[in-house]
Amino acid sequence: EAQVTQNPRYLITVTGKKLTVTCSQNMNHEYMSWYRQDPGLGLRQIYYSMNVEVTDKGDVPEGYKVSRKEKRNFPLILESPSPNQTSLYFCASSSTRRVGELFFGEGSRLTVL
Amino acid sequence: GQQVMQIPQYQHVQEGEDFTTYCNSSTTLSNIQWYKQRPGGHPVFLIQLVKSGEVKKQKRLTFQFGEAKKNSSLHITATQTTDVGTYFCAGNNNDMRFGAGTRLTVKP
Numbered sequence: 001e002a003q004v005t006q007n008p009r010y011l012i013t014v015t016g017k018k019l020t021v022t023c024s025q026n027m028n029h030e031y032m033s034w035y036r037q038d039p040g041l042g043l044r045q046i047y048y049s050m051n052v053e054v055t056d057k058g059d060v061p062e063g064y065k066v067s068r069k070e071k072r073n074f075p076l077i078l079e080s081p082s083p084n085q086t087s088l089y090f091c092a093s094s095s096t097r098r099v100g101e102l103f104f105g106e107g108s109r110l111t112v113l
Numbered sequence: 114g115q116q117v118m119q120i121p122q123y124q125h126v127q128e129g130e131d132f133t134t135y136c137n138s139s140t141t142l143s144n145i146q147w148y149k150q151r152p153g154g155h156p157v158f159l160i161q162l163v164k165s166g167e168v169k170k171q172k173r174l175t176f177q178f179g180e181a182k183k184n185s186s187l188h189i190t191a192t193q194t195t196d197v198g199t200y201f202c203a204g205n206n207n208d209m210r211f212g213a214g215t216r217l218t219v220k221p
Contacts, residue, residue, distance in 0.1 A: 041213060042212055043203075043211040044211070045208075090156070098161075100145075100146040100209065102156070102158060103158070107155050
């Protein structure tokens with residue numbers, strides 16, 4: 001089954017404690033992206049990757065890091081989480097031939113205390 | 114930079130009524146996509162529009178792309194309770210920008 005898998009789905013953590021949200025897709029998609037969703041603000045892009053070893057900042061990259069060492073994986077790293085990073089995070093992927101047709105993961109709800 | 118505005122933010126309808134959400138971009142778009150997110154779920158791709166003035170239909174859903182490729186609309190005819198959720202547009206012009214979404218609730 002074609003899917004984008006994120007882990008963890010839910011996490012409560014404390015300020016400053018490094019965490020990683022993993023994202024994996026099994027569709028051989030070149031393009032992968034991270035979004036955060038906050039009430040009234042829709043989906044805002046954090047980082048994206050056009051292919052392996054190629055990453056670029058989105059609209060709200062501050063406080064986040066990513067890596068793309070393998071085509072299927074695109075982890076999101078919060079080196080020192082702060083309360084304003086409390087949000088719902090989505091990973092998405094697509095083929096570069098159909099970039100607009102994003103496949104989203106189930107989402108990861110992160111709370112930073 | 115490119116901005117995508119979507120209205121209304123909320124819409125509550127009686128089952129059977131029609132519903133429309135509008136998307137406007139500050140710049141000309143290459144294409145536009147529409148997504149639906151059910152409560153507690155993740156966004157799911159509905160459709161992509163590419164051509165100026167394009168109209169596409171999916172059962173009770175009608176999608177339009179403006180002649181100037183700066184606006185788009187999604188119209189649902191005779192809403193059903195299964196239509197509840199948030200509808201997002203995403204405008205694409207080198208990079209992709211999502212609208213804030215329109216949250217639709219349907220009263221049975």
